[in-house]
Amino acid sequence: MKIAISDSQLTEMMHRAGVRPSVQRVAILSYVANSGRHPTADEIYSDLAAHYPTLSRTTVYNTLHTLADAGLLRELEIESGNMHYDLAPQPLHSHFICRKCGRIFDMTMPEGLSSAATPGFTIDSVDLYFKGCCPDCLNSDH
């Protein structure tokens, strides 16, 4: 996996967010940031357990919550029964999940979505999810 965001950058982000950058936390944040995907807790655990043999599933869950609460990760509820994670501090975008292969893709985010909300409601997050078939699966289909 190509490292697009270095551990020192991530450590710095964690400091600014008030989260102590333990080895495990940096590893988990780095995994999400650099996986090029939108992994689940279990994918993160399985892949990192090879490198960090003492890593616990509970730590992965704890850490994901901590990082999400700190605003460093974004939780994607795009697939029922499996929370997916995405690095938060990047241009706001929407997500597409392929019903066939299950992969999640980034899409652009239209402007001014919040105006769809009724006045009187305070909005602190907006999630836009598309579902359908990705180009790869459309091709391998016919």
Add this chain to the structure above:
Amino acid sequence: MKIAISDSQLTEMMHRAGVRPSVQRVAILSYVANSGRHPTADEIYSDLAAHYPTLSRTTVYNTLHTLADAGLLRELEIESGNMHYDLAPQPLHSHFICRKCGRIFDMTMPEGLSSAATPGFTIDSVDLYFKGCCPDCLNSDH
């Protein structure tokens, strides 16, 4: 609960959708259609079990899937760990969930959202979710 959509209307909808309108299915669809909320499987089961003592939780789950597959219900993945259900054949709208009281509200749906998707992707559903604080909770807060 005020009945806005009659059982005969729902039965007719089920016929058109190719779903056999059993007693249980009509009861479940009617519950979702007329609850004024966006209930979970468990809420549906708990409330209907009083009227239909032999009703099984499995039937509720089976039926919700059947109705969703037939396009009569829409599944809302707005709250992690709890699928919520909404009547599908009504004007497309988005949803807001209050982080405090957990209630789900209907909001309008902006036009042309699909244009946010990258070309080459086939979109068959669009979900827009807002999270925040509802007016009631904002008031009882201060």
Add this chain to the structure above:
DNA sequence: TAAGAATATTGTAATCATTACAAAGTTATG
């Protein structure tokens, strides 16, 4: 730098929504 306090990690056991499955019941069709 050592001691004590605060915080993080770990492993196991529980929880809880959902699904699998097989038996029993119901409805449609010929």
Add this chain to the structure above:
DNA sequence: CATAACTTTGTAATGATTACAATATTCTTA
């Protein structure tokens, strides 16, 4: 009416997530 197709039911399993308590690590400050 008989048979096949479909639906409902209850129980048992699954699987993601959480609770909890013990251990380990890090921070503070004397």
